[in-house]
Amino acid sequence: TVIATESSLCKLITLKKNVTFQLFGVDVIFDKKLNPYLLEMNKGPDMIPKNNLDKKLKQKVTNDIFRLVDVTKKDKKNGFVKIYG
Numbered sequence: 001t002v003i004a005t006e007s008s009l010c011k012l013i014t015l016k017k018n019v020t021f022q023l024f025g026v027d028v029i030f031d032k033k034l035n036p037y038l039l040e041m042n043k044g045p046d047m048i049p050k051n052n053l054d055k056k057l058k059q060k061v062t063n064d065i066f067r068l069v070d071v072t073k074k075d076k077k078n079g080f081v082k083i084y085g
Contacts, residue, residue: 023045023047026042
């Protein structure tokens with residue numbers, strides 16, 4: 001994870017101090033009526049990219065997490081989409 005985020009962090013001018021967070025991985029399956037079911041939850045999801053598309057996805061997740069927990073002072077909309085609730 002540190003290697004994947006290093007280039008993004010180096011581009012940022014200001015980081016807020018004393019921010020603590022953790023990324024969890026959640027596997028969800030949907031039935032025919034789009035009811036969600038939790039399959040498993042991981043406290044340390046694999047963030048090592050397997051290919052170029054996976055690398056782009058994981059970089060976006062990392063950047064969005066930093067914005068969501070307000071680590072940076074950048075003001076950008078994240079890429080998460082609310083699909084339920």
